Amino acid sequence: MVSAMLNQVDHTEPGAAAPWPSDWDEIVLRLLASGLVELANRVETGQPVRLPYPVSLQRGLDRLSVMCLVAGKAPPRSIADLLRWCARPLEDWELQLRADGADGSVRLIVGGYPSRDCQEWVVVAADVEGEFREQQIVFDALDVCRAHNRPDVYVAFRELLITMPAMSELEFELPSSKAATALVATPIRVMPMIPARNE
Numbered sequence: 001m002v003s004a005m006l007n008q009v010d011h012t013e014p015g016a017a018a019p020w021p022s023d024w025d026e027i028v029l030r031l032l033a034s035g036l037v038e039l040a041n042r043v044e045t046g047q048p049v050r051l052p053y054p055v056s057l058q059r060g061l062d063r064l065s066v067m068c069l070v071a072g073k074a075p076p077r078s079i080a081d082l083l084r085w086c087a088r089p090l091e092d093w094e095l096q097l098r099a100d101g102a103d104g105s106v107r108l109i110v111g112g113y114p115s116r117d118c119q120e121w122v123v124v125a126a127d128v129e130g131e132f133r134e135q136q137i138v139f140d141a142l143d144v145c146r147a148h149n150r151p152d153v154y155v156a157f158r159e160l161l162i163t164m165p166a167m168s169e170l171e172f173e174l175p176s177s178k179a180a181t182a183l184v185a186t187p188i189r190v191m192p193m194i195p196a197r198n199e
Contacts, residue, residue: 019070023136024063026099027129029108031060033121034128036086036114053079056128068095083109086118141184153183 035057043049052058061082068075073094076082085093091104101120108118125131138158145154164171 020067023133024067025097026102027132028060028063028067029097029099029102030121030123030132031056031063031128032082032086033108033114033118034123035060036083036108036118037122040114055126056123057082059129064095071095144184148183150183157184 035054038054039049039057042054057079061076061079064082065075075094076085086108087110088107089104090097090102090106096104102117106117107115108121109115123131138161141157142154145151145157
């Protein structure tokens, strides 16, 4: 997959759109923040820093590394190197990550501890990416319903999610669910698929 992405990217073109999904920057920041806080909590309770690292920290490093390689930038070489990156402002990283609420001066580590900004980016869940994407779907649906002054559609949509938390595309298209999702169906369909996890 990485080699296929590398072949599609012109590394010399500044300002070119990234070849990865637009929300990866924010997902990487949230994975890193969640993992850094978990690692700091381990250290605070007297546990040594050793393998296995927090899953979200490792996933954040893995995703950041792929993004760097695709962009023709040098990735962090290890968790220790990543921690050094996190102590620098985001604008000084090899790869510029862009996400709402994260300007270039943000540091994830300040004085050896997760910064306030880092703590605000934490997602408290075993699957940080999945939780983030689910929250985005709900928030996008809420925004659409507010814009159309249709709280009844939002309530029906949430009830549908409670009664059927997992739906196939076919089930989503059934008439019984269509009434609750018609207004919010387009924002949901444009959400990228959550990749399956083999753990």
